[in-house]
Amino acid sequence: MTGHLPIHALSDAVGGSGRIATDEARRALAAQDISGQGPERPGVIARPATIGDLQSVVRVAADHQMPIVVRGGGLSYTGGYWALRPDTLMIDMRDLNAVEPVTAASSVVTVEAGATWAQVYEALKPHGLRLPVFGPLSGSRATVGGGVAQNVAFYGSATHGLAGDHVLAMDVVAGNGDLITVNGPEIAAYVGDAGILGIKARIDMRVIAFPSQQHYVSLAFDDERGLLAVQRAIAKGALRGTIAEAYGFDRVTHHNLAATGFSVLEAAGIAGDVARGAGSLVSAARSLTKMAVAPRAQLTRIAWSLHCVLEGDDPALSDAAAQLDELCRSNGGRPIPDTIPRVARAKPFRPVRAMLGPDGExxxxxxxxxxxxxxxxxxxxxxxxxxxxxxxxxxxxxxxxxxxxxxxxxxxxxxxxxxxxxxxxxxxxxxxxxxxxxxxxxxxxxxxxxxxxxxxxxxxxxxxxAGGRFIQLGKFYKTPLSESAQSSRQAIKPANDPDGLFNPGALEFN
Incomplete structure (x- = not known):
């Protein structure tokens, strides 16, 4: 299928044939994601090393009316980078991964879109800084560009919402290869757009001071009613500004964690991570003791559990912890060892093992x-x-x-x-x-x-x-988070991508 494609022009655009893949094996692999097989294999895969090369390869594709899909970490489960036509150009962004230097006084970090959330976290931490929402659980592989295009959440999200809420500006490659700067109210249209408005090349994101202290809480509930009552109160503003994560698991999730997730707690590597994250030797000993008294059998007997991370300084942090304790106990929560949030935060970005279930499912x-x-x-x-x-x-x-x-x-x-x-x-x-x-x-x-x-x-x-809205849309979800943002996309799309070449099929755009 590659014989009629402009392979030489694409190769020249990205600096040589070593940055182009046309072989059957790699194209076949690129047609799949976690959810399964896409409709078509891309015709060619390009891996630009500079933003200039990214612009050049887009111009070649536009000249030949090739659809364009963009792949970052490659962990979509919604067909995010599936090709719908066999002449599709797939652009692999992973070599565009620079994180510009910051200082302790910085309020913004500029990153290329192929940088992973883990890279950004490690670049900021020595300066006492962090992104407000500093990544999904898959951040060791997931890229910032993909996360902004799909709008991700997890670490820091109880207070700070979605990752896209903290984008200040971005440089985007339009359908003609031009680099346009997006800022102000327009940002809302580009966040969560599944890549239909252009290719995010470089992103400015707000940074905050790395919280000086963390407090971990885990509780068991006999049913979901108490758990949801606590989460509702938090979502309505209780502990806002202090509570970073508040996530709940059901009994099946507990079984999965007991079968595989907790087996790794016995490894010296994670024990070391927890000890280092605890600070003093006394705190480290206390943390490891809590891990040791959390047998797997106990976990599988719990119907629902809630796991929270609070951040800040004393006395506000201690006051918030007391408030959370009262809120949880009044809704039937029983304290259990805080192993899960403590381990998650000790080293947030580990190798991604969740693509299979505990028994290889x-x-x-x-x-x-x-x-x-x-x-x-x-x-x-x-x-x-x-x-x-x-x-x-x-x-x-x-x-x-x-x-x-x-x-x-x-x-x-x-x-x-x-x-x-x-x-x-x-x-x-x-x-x-x-x-x-x-x-x-x-x-x-x-x-x-x-x-x-x-x-x-x-x-x-x-x-x-029932009123649910979706993020990480890919080509599966059709109801975007914001109707106003979708209206803006309909106005921007013809100017940025008049031929409809960027990620056809996403967000019901052809």
């Missing part, structure tokens, strides 16, 4: 964001789906977990599906070596695969009807 997540008073209905929808499909799920050994988390003034609900199945070429290339060695020969389970995708589509439709 395939993994397919989904989500929706709800206003605080709408989250009960969301969990009712999840429970109804479990009941309705219980027999079918048991027949193909499919399990569904559910996680909740406070994201600013919203709560995200994230069902995740796990089922035994053979590994795709994407997974074989991307899971950890020990996972591949243990599960590389898994047998195909098409019934489980079909049911997982059916349930994801069904829950997405029901979440949307």
């Amino acid at each position: 395939r993994w397919l997540p989904m989500h929706a964001l709800f206003p605080p008073d709408g989250v009960d209905e969301a969990l009712t929808i999840v429970a109804a789906a479990r009941t309705q499909h219980r027999q079918a799920m048991q027949a193909c050994d499919l399990r569904m977990s559910c996680m909740t988390a406070v994201i600013g003034d919203r709560i995200i609900v994230e069902p995740q599906f796990f089922w035994p199945d053979s590994l795709t070429e994407f997974l074989r290339a991307n899971v950890l070596p020990q996972q591949l060695a243990a599960h590389g020969e898994a047998q195909s389970n098409p019934r489980g695969r079909e049911l997982a995708h059916t349930l994801r589509r069904d829950l997405t439709q029901k979440f949307g009807a």
